[in-house]
Amino acid sequence: MRQSSQMRFADAHRSQQGGVRRRARAAAIGLGALAITLTASGCTANEAFFMNLPDPATKEGAITQNLWQGSWIAAWSVGIVTWGLMIWAFIAYRRRHKDDVPEQTKYNVPIEILYTIVPLIMILGLFWFTAKDQSEILAVSNDQDQTVNVVAYRWNWGFNYLDSDAYAVGTPNAPAVLVLPVNEKIRFELTSPDVIHSFWVPSFLFKMDVIPGKTNVFELTPDKIGTYDGKCAELCGVDHSRMLFTVKVVERAEYDAYIAELKARGQSGMLNTGQSNNDGQMPDERTT
Numbered sequence: 387m388r389q390s391s392q393m394r395f396a397d398a399h400r401s402q403q404g405g406v407r408r409r410a411r412a413a414a415i416g417l418g419a420l421a422i423t424l425t426a427s428g429c430t431a432n433e434a435f436f437m438n439l440p441d442p443a444t445k446e447g448a449i450t451q452n453l454w455q456g457s458w459i460a461a462w463s464v465g466i467v468t469w470g471l472m473i474w475a476f477i478a479y480r481r482r483h484k485d486d487v488p489e490q491t492k493y494n495v496p497i498e499i500l501y502t503i504v505p506l507i508m509i510l511g512l513f514w515f516t517a518k519d520q521s522e523i524l525a526v527s528n529d530q531d532q533t534v535n536v537v538a539y540r541w542n543w544g545f546n547y548l549d550s551d552a553y554a555v556g557t558p559n560a561p562a563v564l565v566l567p568v569n570e571k572i573r574f575e576l577t578s579p580d581v582i583h584s585f586w587v588p589s590f591l592f593k594m595d596v597i598p599g600k601t602n603v604f605e606l607t608p609d610k611i612g613t614y615d616g617k618c619a620e621l622c623g624v625d626h627s628r629m630l631f632t633v634k635v636v637e638r639a640e641y642d643a644y645i646a647e648l649k650a651r652g653q654s655g656m657l658n659t660g661q662s663n664n665d666g667q668m669p670d671e672r673t674t
């Protein structure tokens with residue numbers, strides 16, 4: 387009798403060891419497959435874990451990048467702990483016999499308090515960092531080197547270089563170009579003569595609405611020479627998707643040459659926003 391029970395125990399122990407080994411092998415295969423998928427697809431860490439946020443092209447962009455990456459690190463950590471607990475529960479509490487019934491409980495107060503308090507702490511943490519960084523990025527200190535009045539209208543962009551007394555404007559065939567000197571603090575003043583638009587330069591990690599009757603202001607310091615895409619990020623009407631522009635961050639000398647070129651073309655002073663008529667397009671820009 388005793389002998390047979392010892393044998394059963396030894397059998398059970400052996401099969402348990404086998405189970406542990408099988409699980410360890412399955413976990414190793416899973417991790418290996420994940421590593422191969424990431425490497426084979428040529429994913430960078432930024433693409434795989436931070437959803438490919440562009441490299442910031444402004445001094446202030448680093449704040450947003452930090453907030454974004456920090457939020458993802460927090461999210462991945464929570465995800466890994468949660469998935470780990472789930473997988474552990476699946477394995478540790480799996481049904482071992484056909485007639486197994488799990489222990490029936492109505493509630494578990496400590497666990498319920500835990501999963502109310504922990505998410506609350508996480509949300510408050512994310513809120514605190516977001517509010518702190520947002521107020522830092524949106525702070526306007528009026529010590530800018532240049533002021534650009536961005537005019538968004540159906541369906542193009544105009545840029546009034548207020549300190550240089552020149553303007554640039556886009557046409558449907560030639561999207562607007564915003565030229566900015568590198569490492570100079572730019573004050574952007576956003577105005578719209580018609581409907582709400584949104585000024586968005588993904589590489590600046592920044593977007594702000596352009597609202598008729600209200601001047602929205604922000605300051606950024608582009609610090610990387612390069613050409614960046616810009617677009618309207620507010621569905622503003624039928625040709626919203628054509629509201630594209632290009633930002634060129636250049637050396638000071640190149641900026642001066644560009645302003646001189648605008649003036650030579652007769653684009654001194656400010657864009658007449660009255661050109662935008664009730665139908666939304668400049669009369670000379672109608673394509674149909």
Ligand SMILES: [Cu+2]
Pocket residue numbers: 538582583584618619620621622626629
């Ligand atoms: Cu728009």
